[in-house]
Amino acid sequence: MCGIVGYAGYRQAYSILLDSLKRLEYRGYDSAGVAIVGSGVTVQKDKGYISHLEETAEPTPGTVGIAHTRWATHGPPSKENAHPHLDCSGEIALIHNGIIENHMELRARLKASGHVFRSETDTEVAVHLIESYASDGLEGAVRRALQDIRGSYAFAVIHAKEPDKVVAARNESPLVVGLGTDENFLASDVPALLKHTNRVVYVMDREIVVLNREGARITDYEGRPVAREPQRITWTLEDAEKGGFEHFMLKEIFEEPQAIHDTLLGRVAEPELNSFFREGYTNVKLLACGTSYHAALVGKYILEELARVPTTAELASEYRYSRAPADRPLVVLLSQSGETADTLGACREANRRGCKTFAITNIIGSSLSREAQRTMLTRAGLEIGVAATKTFVAQLTALYLLAIRIGLERGTLGVEEANRLKEELRRLPRAVQAVLNEAPYIEGLAHEYAKTRDVYFIGRHLGYPIAMEGALKLKEISYIHAEAYAAGEMKHGPLALVGAETPVIAIATRDHTYEKMLSNIREVDARGAPILAIGTEGDKDLGKVVDNVIYTPAVPPLFAPVPVVVALQLLAYHVARIRGCSIDKPRNLAKSVTVE
Ligand code: M6R
Secondary structure, three states, X not given: OOEEEEEEOOOOHHHHHHHHHHOOHHHOOOEEEEEEEOOOEEEEEEEXXXXXXXXXXXXXXXXXXXXXXXXXXXOOOOOOOOOOEEOOOOOEEEEEEEEEOOHHHHHHHHHHOOOOOOOOOOOHHHHHHHHHOHHHHHHHHHXXXXXXXXXXXXEEEEEOOOOOOEEEEEEEOOOEEEEOOOOEEEEOOHHHOOOOOOEEEEOOOOEEEEEOOOXXXXXXXXXXXXXXXXXXXXOOHHHHHOOOOOOHHHHHHHOHHHHHHHHHOOOOOOHHHHHHOOOOOOOEEEEEOHHHHHHHHHHHHHXXXXXXXXXXXXXXXXXXXXXXOOOOOEEEEEEOOOOOHHHHHHHHHHHHOOOEEEEEEOOOOOHHHHHOOEEEEOOOOXXXXXXXXXXXXXXXXXXXXXXXXXXXXXXXXXXXXXXHHHHHHHHHHHHHHHHHOOHHHHHHHHHHHOOOOEEEEEEOOOHHXXXXXXXXXXXXXXXXXXXXXEHHHHHHOHHHHOOOOOOEEEEOOOOOOHHHHHHHHHHHHHOOOOEEEEEEOOOOOHHHHOOEEEEEOOOOHHHOHHHHHHHHHHHHHHHHHHOOOOOOOOOOOOOOOXXX
16 A cells, blocks of 8 residues: 655645645555656655655655655565656656556566666556557556556656646556646545645546646546546545544454455465475464464464464464474464564574574565565555554465465365465455445444443354454453453353353354354353354344344355454444544554564
């Protein structure tokens, strides 16, 4: 996730662009850059925050320009990888938010025809492609280049030969036009525009915008004009940063379909990674803390199921004190931030013990991505709420991909089966959206839990770590005491605590543990506990034995943790909201825990 802005008007573009860009810093902040078109194109960019660019760059005169704040996905944060990127002639500058899936193939083609690349980004192919079609004029060249590009993007481009305009396009990445008087704006998100205008037009997928001082002309990819009435935005700036949601946590939960989709993008063939998984280990160890540890626990089941490789999940903070065993497992470290001290310590220890280390993190260039031997990025975008939500589902997505890849390498999965699983993965965003559509119903249920003191979560197999995650979400943001138990364990002790005052939340989706779960549900029911079950759509039996059910879409059992956890996140959110808690910044907690 990156932020892009564009300006064409009568005022000096430079300071307007940088000021607007700061409103998008929540979308990424590892490098920033600006390009102004006047007698030529001038680009200034660097690694670091926008404030760093402001301090070091010289304001360039000119009334048309583009600017970018980066969240690195391809190529680490550096001056070369920062946007805008230039073509070979230095006359065309381009910024991009998204991922170009076929960038490797396009890069090879463009290099073969003489284009010289200066960065490691996927983005740079786009500006060279536009250069290769430059005889069609800027708009025509963009239009032709888009035919070659696969992936998600919002682009904005300027050209020294057409200094009055910015050409932009969108597919699966946000883009909005702001309409002013004698000046017009472009941005990834409304907060960047609000200082200047509240009249906006949302650009849709596969549309091209030509922005100049006089207005914004939108066409579809076939060149047909698009007429869309501007909307008036009534949000305050703070509302706008949260995209109209009351809290970042809720916004981030609603971004989960996109987080899954983006994490899956372009992950078909990475030959270097495949060979990494081929040999040199007999078992896998997953290490992490907090929510990432719950992803690791789910990962154990996924890896054992798909790759048939013995797998353990351990808390990173505990691993460091265990004795080094004789074997050398493949150590997979999960961390949203990539900066958690306990997980970093575990990575160093695993390296010291001679293990292969593989990181799954949301932050490129983070300490963990530097210390582990290989890294897979989740592409959830910046997560601001302290409670991990969209990064958790992105971690699960990465674990499915990892298990498929290891399964292919170890021969436990055939290509056909792997493709079928990937197809199922591609359906997950829709399943998550179906749960999000139930948010008003879940909010209604939340009232019943807001007054309670203790809640128990129960689940079996894949439902158990998801029960743990549900309990963690509830306790960290609503301060209600919540514990999770493997449902079969209740009778070995915790049942003593259960009664009419202790609601139980049971994960009871349709899988091979379902019948046993029903028995466990009856056990708590017999002690008078009010029961909420998370079940599978179409299940006619569950509603007869529990008080309430949140139904989630029927997906293959291995993938059920994803829609189920979304329901639990929404429940925790609404309970905390009803209780008036500080949801995005819960007491005593920090987003990134850099102490042991
Ligand atoms: O950045 P990490 O994934 O390494 O963070 C690990 C935990 O600190 C984190 O998941 C924490 O438990 C969250 N507050 C959970 O919502």
